[in-house]
Amino acid sequence: MSSAHKTFSAPPATPISDISATLTRLRTTFQSHKTRSVEWRKQQLRKLWWGLHDNESDIAASLWQDLRKSEHEALQSDGIWLKNAIIDALGDIDTWVKEVPVSADLLSKAGSPTIRKEPLGVVLIIGAYNYPFQLTIGPLLGAIAAGNCVIIKPSEISQASCAVLTKIITDYLDPDAFAVVNGAIPETTELLEQKFDKICYTGNGVVGRIVATAAAKHLTPTILELGGLNPVIVTKNADIKTAARRICWGKALNAGQVCLSPDYFIVPSSKEAELVSLLASSWRKFYPNGLKASPDYPRIVNDRHFQRIKKLIESTSGEIKIGGQTDESEKFIDLTVVKVKDENDPLMKEEIFGPVLPYIVIDDLDDAIAFVNRVSDTPLALYTFTTDKKEADYILGRTRSGGATVNDTIWHGASHKLAFGGVGESGMGNYRDKFGFDAFSHHRTTVRQAGGWFEAVLDARYPPYLPSKLSQYRMLLEKKPSFSRDGKARVSWFGWLLSLGGGDKKTVVVKYVATILGMVYFLRILFLSQ
């Protein structure tokens, strides 16, 4: 890749004294109602598409410089991924922005209630280093579609990507509505002093708490996209060959620096040897000349993270089954599989965010589920490999996670169309496609009340509150429960007869079809016998 050799310098930090003026500029734009125009929003999205397209080789080159990410991965999950997301948003934005009529109770109906989708105002997006384009421009798409002004704060760790991202935003988008603030903790701290209408933060939970605390001072709502320890439960009913290949891919992607990376797997003893051997052979097939020589395998983003992961490998009391090599000069860490005894191993204490994959042998499925819930009960992702659909549902029904994929890794988080977000420790809120539009919109319930003629109906709401008015209200509007005091659904005799003895909709339809067929059969016999 020729563009891979192009290099970029870190953009200068934004002067802290400029930050509040930038926010004022954006707020003035928002208050001018310019962003309310859907055509203006579409134009911004179209321009952004061209910004990504014109700078595609720089996107790939900057990701190579920051993470030694291959062009394939750079385009698959940043460049082309975002361009496709924009084209789909442009195709659907007219539907998203429509005012939606809502069905209401008898009294509200005359006011034709609707939900208006309104912009929130000025929002802040704080990105992380591992997918510097996707994790900033991804939420930005929803914010633009919903009509907001936006300040983007990219992660200072991916410096080259910061430079390219800054160029795209400043060269292609309306500078009165969109701005990039570059820098590190001091700049982000100053940003967090300001009042925004929403903050979307991607990164670790420690900083997530700092962001949420700062936002709370202004009653600013937040989307927090955090991490966690993502488990993989491989059951005795798994197709081990497929599982090995797919776990391998999910762990090798971006050298494990993915919020959705498998953090550990659980395997029954009967499948352990086969799975470990197939993991090793899958890796050999992916990287036939070895990982270090492969242009497809990324490096750890900086020395601090390299040392952190290296230390984790050194501190494990488990048995290294595959890999284990590191090279500080290149920030290279081998894909490393480690058999650990229990959750007290250092590798099981925190999200690894690197290419190390511990595993534990557990034979009983309920024990495996209990282990997962004990280690971290709200990870961002949960994976299970089983060919038994009921078993997959059993696992899903007894665990929690931001998202889940059965029989693969990463996949529920790979599409730009599907809602993406965490739960509990892995975050709050979600975005992407319509979910992104909704996340950055205010759903404004609106009633356009009927005129003077409706006063006769409304008369009962006005004082003096005569007993007759309350009786009228009760008689016409009070609903009767269809459930008993002990919480059971109560079916009226009439309803019971009408539904041929009750049941859900499908059962009642089946009963009707069977009854009609029975009657036809009976009448036919009766008719033929005469």
Ligand SMILES: NC(=O)c1ccc[n+]([C@@H]2O[C@H](COP(=O)([O-])OP(=O)(O)OC[C@H]3O[C@@H](n4cnc5c(N)ncnc54)[C@H](O)[C@@H]3O)[C@@H](O)[C@H]2O)c1
């Ligand atoms: N859920 C998701 O979408 C998602 C995606 C990627 C990463 N992550 C998670 O992020 C973590 C890795 O990212 P990271 O946090 O190391 O990224 P990072 O170091 O790039 O930091 C993220 C952002 O926080 C800012 N920041 C750092 N310290 C701060 C402070 N004290 N005050 C205010 N802002 C500060 C940085 O400037 C940066 O913009 C992992 O836990 C991973 O799972 C989650």
Ligand SMILES: CC1=C(/C=C/C(C)=C/C=C/C(C)=C/C=C/C=C(C)/C=C/C=C(C)/C=C/C=C(\C)C=O)C(C)(C)CCC1
């Ligand atoms: C279509 C047919 C065919 C061709 C199929 C082809 C060319 C398929 C190619 C598939 C590829 C390259 C899929 C790769 C997808 C990977 C993705 C989307 C990864 C996404 C990662 C993300 C979003 C990471 C996110 C990380 C986050 C959020 C945090 O850290 C033929 C030719 C086979 C014929 C039949 C039809």
